[in-house]
Amino acid sequence: MxxxxxxxxxxxxxxxxxxxxxxxxxxxxxxxxxxxxxxxxxxxxxxxxxxxGRSFGHLRRSTVIIVFSWLLIATLIATLFILVLRHEAAVAFSL
Missing domain, CATH: 1.10.287 (Helix Hairpins)
Incomplete structure (x- = not known):
């Protein structure tokens, strides 16, 4: 008023x-x-x-860190898996 x-x-x-x-x-x-x-x-x-509303551009900092960490872990596991398979193939090929 x-x-x-x-x-x-x-x-x-x-x-x-x-x-x-x-x-x-x-x-x-x-x-x-x-x-x-x-x-x-x-x-x-x-x-x-x-x-x-929460869009991809407005994610919390902690969420971004967690997602990045999981992607890094998955990449490392995949890399180790590939190295093990190559090593086994190299060992099998050399026999």
Whole structure:
């Protein structure tokens, strides 16, 4: 609900008087308002990220590491298997 022009004008007058009477308090309140606003913006960003569907480009870092590790292990096992088969074939051929 929007404020009326009279209410806005009264609030601005109160704000000016408070700033004139106690500038340190005004600075502290301004700092507090900025921190609250940054925190709210951070929450909104996290909620937007959660709402997005997980596509391949948005995988977690740990998931990428696990997939890469499994691919590396599978490659090493396949390489060892090929080396064993070649060695057995070489031994059988030399007999």
């Amino acid at each position: 929007a404020w009326s022009q009279d209410e806005e004008r009264m609030l601005l007058q109160i704000e000016r008087h408070l700033i004139d009477e106690d500038p340190r308090l005004a600075a502290r309140l301004e700092s507090f308002n900025e921190r609250v606003q940054r925190k709210e913006n951070g929450r909104r960003r996290r909620e937007v990220r959660k709402d997005r």
